[in-house]
Amino acid sequence: MEKKEIAQLKLDATKPTTFNLKLLRDWVIWQFPKKRVSGYFxxxxxxxxxxxxxxxxxxxxxxxxxxxxxxxETFDTPELAADYLAANNKK
Structure with a gap:
């Protein structure tokens, strides 16, 4: 499995990577996500x-x-990142 590291977290370079929110304690988690069927964009x-x-x-x-x-790519704003998921219908 190909990995890439960002801020000491190893992410899969080919698909989404799931982390417990406790591991993201030093990361900023956008406070206004958009509701989806299961969870939030x-x-x-x-x-x-x-x-x-x-x-x-x-x-x-x-x-x-x-x-x-x-x-x-990465995104300049959290809104653009969430919109990317919504537009690409990522489940």
Whole structure:
């Protein structure tokens, strides 16, 4: 499995990676995600000054985030990252 590391977290480079929200304690988790059938279209930002936002599906009931670190780009705003997931109908 191909991995890439962002802020000491290893993400799958080919598909979304699921993390417990406790592991993201140093990351910014967007506070206004968009409701979907299961969970929320959201975004996370690593504790790196010049890094962009990553799309993420947030499952509050499971206390986890499915980070889409495999996408080819990061986003300037959390809204754009969440919109990417919604537009691409990521489940």
């Amino acid at each position: 959201g975004a996370v930002h690593p504790p790196l000054a010049k890094h962009g936002w990553l799309p993420a599906v947030i499952h509050l009931d499971k206390n986890e985030a499915q980070i889409h670190g495999h996408v080819s």
